[in-house]
Amino acid sequence: EPEVTQTPSHQVTQMGQEVILRCVPISNHLYFYWYRQILGQKVEFLVSFYNNEISEKSEIFDDQFSVERPDGSNFTLKIRSTKLEDSAMYFCASSATKSTDTQYFGPGTRLTVL
Amino acid sequence: GESVGLHLPTLSVQEGDNSIINCAYSNSASDYFIWYKQESGKGPQFIIDIRSNMDKRQGQRVTVLLNKTVKHLSLQIAATQPGDSAVYFCAEHFGNEKLTFGTGTRLTIIP
Structure with a gap:
């Protein structure tokens, strides 16, 4: 069964450093998303991406964040x-043909900012 | 404002019994609702969804009920198994692309 994959599973970084979290969405999907989940809290939407551009973003997704689809798969x-408060689980998701299709989530990357 | 919340943070159910997890939402314009299951250290796993023009949908051992009058969503799991132990989130979608998640209910199946 196709699934969303994410790497790395755990990333530890120093405050102020840049990090890149990677996702491979399901291959025939067209909509891509990032969510985050701070420990013990609910999953929060960050950004959605379609047709090589951001289609929606939340107030969390400030100038420190960016998304990219550098090739046909990633x-x-x-x-x-990074700031201390960026420590969270980051989930990538994808959906097939329109935004109301089911969003399938990857296993997440745990980001720890020290 | 937008709000998706859950009535109970934890629920313990005897193995083999049925469980009901509830969710309240506040946006009457929401057009699509989803239940996700999240096991420890994993991403949300799709369980079942329902569109706003429906009031009931059944899957394998799961049923979702939607009551738009009181803005209430429930997930019924029949004949619970140890593997059902997880945190269950409801999420809603309204017009744009993001999902708004509730805070989650931790379901524990007692052997």
Whole structure:
């Protein structure tokens, strides 16, 4: 069964450093998303991406964040200068043909900012 | 404002019994609702969804009920198994692309 994959599973970084979280969405999907989940809290939407551009973003997704689809398979989230409060699980998701299709989530990357 | 919340943070159910997990939402314009299951250290796993023009949908051992009058969503799991132990989230979608998640209910199946 096709699934969303994410790497790395755990990323530890120093405050102020840049990190890139990587995702491979399900191959025939067209909509891509990043969510995050701070420990013990609910999953929060960050950004959606379609047709090589951001289609929606939340107030969390400030200038420190960017997304890219550098090739036909990868979808990345970059945090330019990490802060302690960026520590969270980051989930990538994808959906098939329109935004109301089921969003399938990857296993997540745990980001720890020291 | 937008709000998706859950009535109970934890629920313990005897193995083999049925469980019901509830969710309240506040946006009457929401057009699509989803239940996700999240096991420890894993991403949300799709269980079942329902569109706003429906009031009931059944899957394998799961049923979702939607009551738009009181803005209430429930997930019924029949004949619970140890593997059903997880945190269950409801999520809603309204017009744009993001999902808004509730805070989650931790379901524990007692052997």
